[in-house]
Amino acid sequence: MNSAxxxxxxxxxxxxxxxxxxxxxxxxALGFAVAVALLWLPAGFEQPAASMLAGVTLEALSxxxxxxxxxxxxxxxxxxxxxxxxxxxxxxxxxxxxxxRVVQTLLVAWFFGLxxxxxxxxxxxxALAAPLLVGLGFAPLRAVVLALLGHVxxxxxxxxxxxxxxxxxxxxxxxxxxxxxxxxLHALPxxxxxxxxxxxxxxxxxxxxxxxxxxxxxxCFWFPAALLGWFVGPELPSLGGALVGGVVFVLLVRQHGTAxxxxxxDLAPYLxxxxxxxxxxxxxxxxxxxxxxxxxxTWRGYSGGxxxxxxxxxxxxxxxxxxxLLGGRSSTLKPSVQAAIGKLAPVALALLVMLMLAxxxxxSGLIGQVATAVAGLGMLWPLFAPMVGVLGTFVxxxxxxxxxxxxxxxxATARALDLPLPAMAAAQNVGAAIGNAIAPHNIIAxxxxxxxSGRDGEVMARTLRPVLVSALLAGLVLFGLLILV
Numbered sequence: 088m089n090s091a092x093x094x095x096x097x098x099x100x101x102x103x104x105x106x107x108x109x110x111x112x113x114x115x116a117l118g119f120a121v122a123v124a125l126l127w128l129p130a131g132f133e134q135p136a137a138s139m140l141a142g143v144t145l146e147a148l149s150x151x152x153x154x155x156x157x158x159x160x161x162x163x164x165x166x167x168x169x170x171x172x173x174x175x176x177x178x179x180x181x182x183x184x185x186x187x188r189v190v191q192t193l194l195v196a197w198f199f200g201l202x203x204x205x206x207x208x209x210x211x212x213x214a215l216a217a218p219l220l221v222g223l224g225f226a227p228l229r230a231v232v233l234a235l236l237g238h239v240x241x242x243x244x245x246x247x248x249x250x251x252x253x254x255x256x257x258x259x260x261x262x263x264x265x266x267x268x269x270x271x272l273h274a275l276p277x278x279x280x281x282x283x284x285x286x287x288x289x290x291x292x293x294x295x296x297x298x299x300x301x302x303x304x305x306x307c308f309w310f311p312a313a314l315l316g317w318f319v320g321p322e323l324p325s326l327g328g329a330l331v332g333g334v335v336f337v338l339l340v341r342q343h344g345t346a347x348x349x350x351x352x353d354l355a356p357y358l359x360x361x362x363x364x365x366x367x368x369x370x371x372x373x374x375x376x377x378x379x380x381x382x383x384x385t386w387r388g389y390s391g392g393x394x395x396x397x398x399x400x401x402x403x404x405x406x407x408x409x410x411x412l413l414g415g416r417s418s419t420l421k422p423s424v425q426a427a428i429g430k431l432a433p434v435a436l437a438l439l440v441m442l443m444l445a446x447x448x449x450x451s452g453l454i455g456q457v458a459t460a461v462a463g464l465g466m467l468w469p470l471f472a473p474m475v476g477v478l479g480t481f482v483x484x485x486x487x488x489x490x491x492x493x494x495x496x497x498x499a500t501a502r503a504l505d506l507p508l509p510a511m512a513a514a515q516n517v518g519a520a521i522g523n524a525i526a527p528h529n530i531i532a533x534x535x536x537x538x539x540s541g542r543d544g545e546v547m548a549r550t551l552r553p554v555l556v557s558a559l560l561a562g563l564v565l566f567g568l569l570i571l572v
Contacts, residue, residue: 090460093453096122096444100492104482108527111483115440122447142389143450147442149384149391153256153398154249154487155435160403161246162427163420164356165207167407170419173353178219180349188223189297190340192288193304195219196237197281198333201308204238205325206357208245212238213533227537229287232549234533235524237284239557240277240308241325242486242520243269244316247360247399250486250519251321254494254512257445261509266316266324268513272473272564274309276521276557281305283553303339307332322364322399326357352414359406367397389450441483441491449495458499468504469569470562472497472511476518477525477558484528486519493519507572510565517561524550 096118103114127136168174178199185191196216203212213234220230244251244266251269255262281301286293312328319327367377374397383392395401411417448454461468475497479489494515501511523529530543530550 090456092125093456094460095125096448096453097457097492097496100444101478101482110437111485111488112437112440114482115437115444119440119444119447122444122451122453125453126447126451138387139447139450142387143443143446145384145386146389146391146446147439150253150256150442150446151435151439153391153393154253154438155431156393156398156400157249157252157403158246158434159427159431160400160407161207161249162430163423164360164403164407165211166423166426167411167416167419168353168356170423171353171414171416173349174215176349176353178215184337184341187340189285189288189300191223192220192225192233192237192284193281193300193336194333195223196233196284196288197304198308198329198336200234200238201241201325202329202333202357204241204245205247205323205327205329206360208242208249210529210532212241213529214536217533218536221537225288227534227539228542228545228549230537231530231533231539231546233284233287235529235546235550236280236287236553239521239523239554240273240280241312241329242523243273243516244312244321244323244325245486245520247326247364247403248321248323250490251516252399253487253490254516255321257491257494258498258508258512260512262320263317264509265512265516266319266321267313268509269321269516270309270313270316270324271568272513272517272561273520274313275560275564276517277309278302278305279557279560280553300340304332304336307336307339319365319368322368322402323361327361330357330361352410355410355414356406359409360403363402363406364399367402438488438491441488445491445495454495455499455503458496458503461500462503465504466566466569468500469506469511469514469565470559472500472514472565473518473521473558473561476515476520477522477554478518479515480519480522481525481527484526486516486523489519489522490515506569510569514561514565518558521554521557521561524554 099121100114100118103109103117184194200212200216203215216234216237217230220233221227251265254260254265281304285297285301289297308328311331312324315327316324367373378394378397380396381392381394384390411420475493476489479493480486483489483492494512497511497515498508501508525547530546534543534546
C-alpha cells in the first residue's frame with residue numbers, strides 16, 4: 088500500500104471535521120471505517136483481522152478509561168467550585184488588584200485563564216474569562232479573542248496534565264522528559280502570546296514599559312511551570328505555574344491592598360491537588376508504595392493498564408473530597424458529580440472512537456507508512472511538526488484528541504528520521520495546545536457567553552495569525568535545539 092492510501096483515514100477525519108463540520112464521534116467513525124476498508128476489503132476479512140479489531144478495541148477501552156479518570160474528577164472540581172461560588176469570588180479578587188486595564192487583562196485572561204486550564208481545561212477558561220473581560224469594559228469580540236489567546240500556554244498540561252498524560256499512555260514516555268521538553272518548546276510562544284495580549288488590551292502601540300510587563304507575565308508563568316515539568320512531571324506545570332506565577336506577578340504590579348472578596352477555602356481543591364501531586368511525585372517511598380499496585384492486562388500482543396493509587400485522577404478526586412469535607416460543603420458533592428458525569432458522556436464515546444482509529448493505524452502499520460513519506464522532509468520536518476498538533480486540535484476541538492490522533496504519527500516520523508521521541512512528542516503537544524485558540528467549540532463557547540453567537544468567523548480571523556506565528560516559533564525552538572544537541 089502506498090503512503091497516500093495509508094494516510095486516507097487521517098485525511099477522512101480532517102475532511103469530515105474541517106470541511107463537513109461533522110462531530111468528532113462521526114468523523115472518527117468514518118476514519119475507522121476507511122482504515123478497515125483499506126486493510127481488509129482487498130484481501131477479505133479473516134481471523135487475523137478479527138483478532139486485530141478485538142485487540143485495538145481492548146486497548147482503546149483501556150486507554151479511554153485511563154484518560155476519562157482524569158477528565159471526570161477535573162470536571163467535578165469545576166462543578167463544585169462553581170456551585171459554592173468560589174470561581175466568582177476568585178475572578179472578582181483578580182480584578183480588584185489594579186486599575187490598569189492591561190494589568191487586569193493579564194490577571195484575568197492570562198493568569199486566571201492559565202490557572203483554570205490547568206485545573207479544569209475542556210473549554211472552561213474561555214467560558215469563564217470572556218464574560219469577566221466584558222465586565223472590565225472590553226467589547227465582546229475582543230474579550231473572546233483575549234480569553235482564547237490567554238489560556239493556550241497552559242493547554243499542554245490542562246486538566247492536571249490530561250493531554251500530556253495521554254501521550255505518556257500512548258507512547259510510554261518518561262513523564263519528566265515529555266513535560267520538560269514541552270515547556271522548552273513553549274518558551275517563545277508564551278512570550279509572544281503575552282505580548283499579543285498586552286497589544287490587544289491597549290489601543291496604543293507597544294512601549295518599552297508594556298513590553299516589559301508582557302515579559303514579566305510570561306516569565307512569572309514559564310519559569311515555575313518549566314521547573315515543575317522537569318522535576319515533577321505533567322500534572323502540575325499549568326496549575327502550579329499559574330498559581331505561583333500569579334502570586335509573584337500580583338506582588339510586582341499590585342496598586343491596592345489585598346483583595347478581600349475571596350476566602351482561603353476557595354483555593355482548597357487546587358492547593359490540595361498541588362500538595363498531593365508534589366507529595367506523591369517527590370517522596371520516593373510514597374511514590375513506590377502507591378505505584379506498586381498495577382492493574383493490567385495482555386492479550387495476543389495487546390496490553391493496557393494503570394496504577395490506580397498513583398493515577399492523577401485519584402489525586403484529583405481525593406482533593407475535592409477533602410476540600411468538601413474540611414470546608415463543610417459535602418452536600419455540594421453529589422450534584423457536582425452528577426453534572427460532571429453529564430458532561431463526560433458525550434466526550435467518552437468520541438474519545439473511544441478516536442483511540443480505536445489511532446491504535447488500528449499503529450498495529451496495522453498504516454501510521455508507519457505515512458511517517459516514512461513525511462520523513463522525506465528530513466531535518467526540516469521539526470519546523471512543521473507543531474503545525475500537525477494545531478491541525479489536530481482545530482479539527483477535533485481538543486488537544487487531548489489531537490494527541491490521540493497524531494502522537495503515534497509523530498513517534499513513527501521521529502523513528503524514521505532518527506529524531507528524539509520526547510522532542511517530537513513535545514512538538515505535537517505544544518501544537519495541540521496552541522490550536523485551542525482556533526478550535527471551533529472553544530470559539531463557540533466563548534462567543535455564546537458574551538452574547539455574540541454566530542460571529543465565530545470574526546473571532547477565528549483574529550486568532551488565526553497569532554496561532555500560526557506561535558506554532559512557527561515552537562518549530563524554530565525545536566529546530567534550534569536539535570541542531571545544538
